[in-house]
Amino acid sequence: MMMRRRTTLLSGCTALALALGATACGGGGPVSAGGGDKALSGQTVTVAGVWSGSEQKNFQKVLDAFTEKTGAKTQFTSTGDDVSTVVGSKIEGGNAPDVVMVPQVGVLQQFAKKGWLTPLSNTTEKSVDAGYAPVWKKYGSVDGTLYGLYFKAAHKSTVWYSPDALDQAGVKPPTTYDAMLKAGHVVSDSGLAAFSIAGQDGWTLTDWFENIYLSQAGPEKYDALAAHKLKWTDASVVKALGTLGKLFKDKQLIAGGQKGALNTDFPGSVEKVFGPKPGAGMVYEGDFVAGVAHDQFGKTVGTDANFFPFPAVGGGKAPVVSGGDAAVVLKDGKNAKAGMKLLEYLATPEAAAVWAKAGGFLSPNKKLGLGEYGDDITRATAKSLVSAGDSVRFDMSDQAPAAFGGTKGAGEWKLLQDFLRDPSDPKGTAAQLEAAAAKAYKG
Amino acid sequence: MTATLVKETSPPVLGAVERARRSRRRARFIALLFVFPALLLLGALVVYPVLFSIGRSFFDASGTRFVGGENYTEMFRDPATLKAVRNTAIWVVVAPALLTGLGLILAVLVEKVRWATAFKLLLFMPMAVSFLAAGIVFRLAYDEDPNKGVLNAAVVGVHDAFTGTSEYPTARAREGQGLKAGADGSYRTSGGVSPGESVTLGLVGVAPKDLPGGAQPAYAAAGRKAAPDEVRGVVYLDFTPGGGGKQGKVDRRESGLPEMKVEAVRDDGTTAAHATTASDGSFRFTGLKSGSYAVELPGSNFAEPYQGVSWLGPMLVTPAIIGAYLWIWTGFAMVLIGAGLAALPRDALEAARMDGANEWQIFRRITVPLLAPVLTVVFVTLVINVMKVFDLVYIIAPGPVQEDATVLATQMWLVSFGGGNNQGLGSALGVLLLLLVVPAMVVNVRRFRRSQR
Numbered sequence: 001m002m003m004r005r006r007t008t009l010l011s012g013c014t015a016l017a018l019a020l021g022a023t024a025c026g027g028g029g030p031v032s033a034g035g036g037d038k039a040l041s042g043q044t045v046t047v048a049g050v051w052s053g054s055e056q057k058n059f060q061k062v063l064d065a066f067t068e069k070t071g072a073k074t075q076f077t078s079t080g081d082d083v084s085t086v087v088g089s090k091i092e093g094g095n096a097p098d099v100v101m102v103p104q105v106g107v108l109q110q111f112a113k114k115g116w117l118t119p120l121s122n123t124t125e126k127s128v129d130a131g132y133a134p135v136w137k138k139y140g141s142v143d144g145t146l147y148g149l150y151f152k153a154a155h156k157s158t159v160w161y162s163p164d165a166l167d168q169a170g171v172k173p174p175t176t177y178d179a180m181l182k183a184g185h186v187v188s189d190s191g192l193a194a195f196s197i198a199g200q201d202g203w204t205l206t207d208w209f210e211n212i213y214l215s216q217a218g219p220e221k222y223d224a225l226a227a228h229k230l231k232w233t234d235a236s237v238v239k240a241l242g243t244l245g246k247l248f249k250d251k252q253l254i255a256g257g258q259k260g261a262l263n264t265d266f267p268g269s270v271e272k273v274f275g276p277k278p279g280a281g282m283v284y285e286g287d288f289v290a291g292v293a294h295d296q297f298g299k300t301v302g303t304d305a306n307f308f309p310f311p312a313v314g315g316g317k318a319p320v321v322s323g324g325d326a327a328v329v330l331k332d333g334k335n336a337k338a339g340m341k342l343l344e345y346l347a348t349p350e351a352a353a354v355w356a357k358a359g360g361f362l363s364p365n366k367k368l369g370l371g372e373y374g375d376d377i378t379r380a381t382a383k384s385l386v387s388a389g390d391s392v393r394f395d396m397s398d399q400a401p402a403a404f405g406g407t408k409g410a411g412e413w414k415l416l417q418d419f420l421r422d423p424s425d426p427k428g429t430a431a432q433l434e435a436a437a438a439k440a441y442k443g
Numbered sequence: 444m445t446a447t448l449v450k451e452t453s454p455p456v457l458g459a460v461e462r463a464r465r466s467r468r469r470a471r472f473i474a475l476l477f478v479f480p481a482l483l484l485l486g487a488l489v490v491y492p493v494l495f496s497i498g499r500s501f502f503d504a505s506g507t508r509f510v511g512g513e514n515y516t517e518m519f520r521d522p523a524t525l526k527a528v529r530n531t532a533i534w535v536v537v538a539p540a541l542l543t544g545l546g547l548i549l550a551v552l553v554e555k556v557r558w559a560t561a562f563k564l565l566l567f568m569p570m571a572v573s574f575l576a577a578g579i580v581f582r583l584a585y586d587e588d589p590n591k592g593v594l595n596a597a598v599v600g601v602h603d604a605f606t607g608t609s610e611y612p613t614a615r616a617r618e619g620q621g622l623k624a625g626a627d628g629s630y631r632t633s634g635g636v637s638p639g640e641s642v643t644l645g646l647v648g649v650a651p652k653d654l655p656g657g658a659q660p661a662y663a664a665a666g667r668k669a670a671p672d673e674v675r676g677v678v679y680l681d682f683t684p685g686g687g688g689k690q691g692k693v694d695r696r697e698s699g700l701p702e703m704k705v706e707a708v709r710d711d712g713t714t715a716a717h718a719t720t721a722s723d724g725s726f727r728f729t730g731l732k733s734g735s736y737a738v739e740l741p742g743s744n745f746a747e748p749y750q751g752v753s754w755l756g757p758m759l760v761t762p763a764i765i766g767a768y769l770w771i772w773t774g775f776a777m778v779l780i781g782a783g784l785a786a787l788p789r790d791a792l793e794a795a796r797m798d799g800a801n802e803w804q805i806f807r808r809i810t811v812p813l814l815a816p817v818l819t820v821v822f823v824t825l826v827i828n829v830m831k832v833f834d835l836v837y838i839i840a841p842g843p844v845q846e847d848a849t850v851l852a853t854q855m856w857l858v859s860f861g862g863g864n865n866q867g868l869g870s871a872l873g874v875l876l877l878l879l880v881v882p883a884m885v886v887n888v889r890r891f892r893r894s895q896r
Contacts (some may be wrong), residue, residue, distance in 0.1 A: 017518075130584075147524075167685060167686055168651070168685060169684070169685075169686060170684075170686015170687055171684045171686065186686070188647075188648060189647035189648060189681075189682050190647075190650065190682055190684070191613060191647075191648055191650030191651065191653060192650055199839050199843065200842055200843060201704045201842065202842055202843075252615075252648075259587075259753070262588045262843050263586075263588065279634070339473070401864075402864065403864065403865075407857070408842045408845055409483050409842050409843070409844075409845025409849075409857070410523075410845075410846070410857065413842065413847060414842075414843070414845070417842065417843040418843075421843075
């Protein structure tokens with residue numbers, strides 16, 4: 001009896017909801033003239049990407065805004081780290097998502113070469129031409145066809161510091177690499193190690209190298225090296241390694257010395273600067289350091305944690321190394337057309353503003369007003385990224401085959417870790433890097 | 444059974460033979476029918492993958508080009524694979540032997556304690572923990588930072604209890620300001636000092652929060668004049684918080700370094716006087732004979748804190764992982780051997796005891812030989828198990844030493860899926876692993892067969 005009453009109650013509710021829904025839908029037609037045409041109602045766009053946790057939640061807000069506008073439902077699936085394998089198996093299984101957020105240039109190229117992607121629509125391409133620096137179009141294109149729209153970017157040329165530590169030492173944020181090392185010595189004199197380096201995570205070391213190389217050798221050589229048209233034994237590489245070695249071999253500059261650095265992972269390196277027991281004054285990594293400092297260690301970004309742009313090396317320009325997630329449309333998606341509409345939406349500053357407000361997001365879109373960002377630090381990173389324009393370069397190790405630039409305990413990661421352990425022979429390290437690269441790019 | 448049936452029911456002998464044959468054939472058919480699902484599963488899950496891997500190992504990374512034995516030669520050209528072979532060999536030689544020995548000792552001992560079952564349960568419990576979880580636990584336990592790794596915390600605790608720690612492990616002399624470093628970590632004035640003179644010894648690298656409590660500014664003490672028969676001086680922190688201080692000068696806000704050991708050293712290297720600095724960093728040597736002295740800050744002031752053992756460094760990583768493996772499997776070995784022990788004929792032991800054998804003799808001459816079959820089974824099972832160890836190595840070894848810890852199974856995975864994406868080479872490694880496991884399998888199967896007979 002009890003049971004039955006509850007069921008009737010429930011069905012009553014559903015009926016009510018349905019009725020309400022119907023009225024809402026019925027009324028939707030005329031009302032939506034102002035807000036959006038709801039042309040896609042009834043369709044579901046499936047999206048796959050590496051995001052999870054708060055990133056997924058914030059991206060969902062963007063998708064919800066799209067739903068609001070067009071009426072299309074959306075469904076986001078998190079793929080975990082290995083997008084290419086997951087998407088590959090989904091395509092083979094006949095269950096391809098419509099849109100994929102691809103985190104690496106290499107993966108985008110791989111998808112395009114396999115013929116999985118639809119070229120972006122003219123509308124999207126126009127938005128990209130108008131709102132993005134050409135370099136972003138280049139990284140989204142394969143053989144001259146635009147396949148990928150960079151929706152979210154990362155700024156990987158930011159050195160984060162604890163203002164307290166720098167004040168205590170009486171130094172100002174430096175603008176050249178040499179000045180940075182000098183400032184580091186002063187910080188070290190004040191009793192705090194200068195840099196906390198996450199040697200246990202090889203990718204942080206590749207980022208160090210890339211910033212130095214981009215600034216010292218220039219963007220042309222950077223591109224050539226990224227495509228492995230330039231050999232790693234080139235004099236410019238040896239020089240950049242030597243420059244990096246100036247930091248790596250100096251026990252005063254590295255928290256815990258080389259051994260300590262090799263025993264520190266990325267979250268640990270942020271903890272050393274922004275944690276409860278600070279052991280270093282500065283930590284280099286991308287804009288996401290702010291997120292860790294805030295979420296894990298409760299620092300207020302802007303007062304307890306600040307950044308300066310990675311300084312220029314030698315006579316070069318200050319580098320801006322970046323990364324990003326590109327949206328692509330799969331040919332085999334069931335609702336590829338609606339997916340394309342989603343991309344057209346993502347290309348608008350309106351879409352970027354939704355996530356920018358939520359935080360933890362940078363857009364390469366120039367049209368997005370800096371006022372949309374939630375705090376000053378993000379605004380400053382966004383400004384630095386957008387104003388770098390065409391001199392932005394993508395993370396080199398993300399462009400390389402995974403065996404070279406993305407494998408724990410192998411390739412570039414491992415060799416730079418060895419270099420951190422013993423930075424005395426840049427030439428030998430360059431030769432080893434070349435040997436590993438030759439093998440990986442061939443396969 | 445059939446024979447009696449035949450006798451009862453059928454007079455014509457020929458028909459009986461025919462029927463017997465038919466029923467035997469049917470029996471065989473039914474047996475096959477029953478075995479078929481198992482055979483099918485075995486074929487699909489074991490035979491086919493093995494054959495496929497062998498075939499795949501003759502093709503290149505993309506799987507389209509036949510390369511013959513190239514993957515096999517490449518395999519032994521790659522230093523990482525050679526290291527994997529070496530490490531696997533270490534594992535196979537060390538781990539099963541240690542485990543069988545430990546299991547035997549524990550099984551024999553446990554038999555004699557009162558709470559045997561509880562003890563066995565306790566030792567067996569790690570078997571219930573997944574390798575992944577155990578790996579994470581041991582990764583933490585082995586952490587080099589004594590604040591995180593429990594093993595190093597213990598090692599450092601014991602070490603520090605005996606030797607004590609120094610006051611200023613991070614301090615160092617300001618370069619180019621009159622102090623030169625000795626080989627033993629000490630600092631010494633570069634010029635000679637005579638009685639009647641005073642010196643200022645500037646150090647840097649001490650954070651304000653690391654200063655001993657009660658440290659006072661050194662400015663006043665630095666101004667005091669020395670008497671004719673004494674050498675005076677201050678040891679101070681040559682760094683003004685917030686910057687702005689002058690290097691090599693005692694600025695007003697710069698702190699003295701208390702409790703620093705200072706020595707006056709004669710030209711011939713012998714020590715003339717000792718002192719310890721006061722709270723403002725001042726010290727003095729009184730009653731010195733005239734002559735030239737060097738003022739030295741002995742290395743003991745700056746001894747770096749003991750960092751413990753680098754468990755997960757390139758040298759110790761494999762033994763450390765084997766240690767974790769022992770923790771998991773000791774219970775297994777103990778329980779199996781314990782079961783064998785319980786089945787031993789008691790009379791043999793009793794007889795030996797009656798004849799006056801002591802416990803050690805009984806263990807060596809009776810228990811072990813009688814247990815030999817069980818020990819072999821445990822040993823061979825563990826050998827097979829150790830060959831395919833993967834999870835522990837993959838989880839415990841940190842990135843920088845991954846290659847130093849790698850074994851064939853991790854190498855196979857890394858080469859085929861973990862970035863290498865060369866499944867041809869990976870298959871070749873898999874085949875190598877198979878070839879290495881086969882002898883152990885053969886031994887085990889033979890044993891089973893013999894014990895069934």
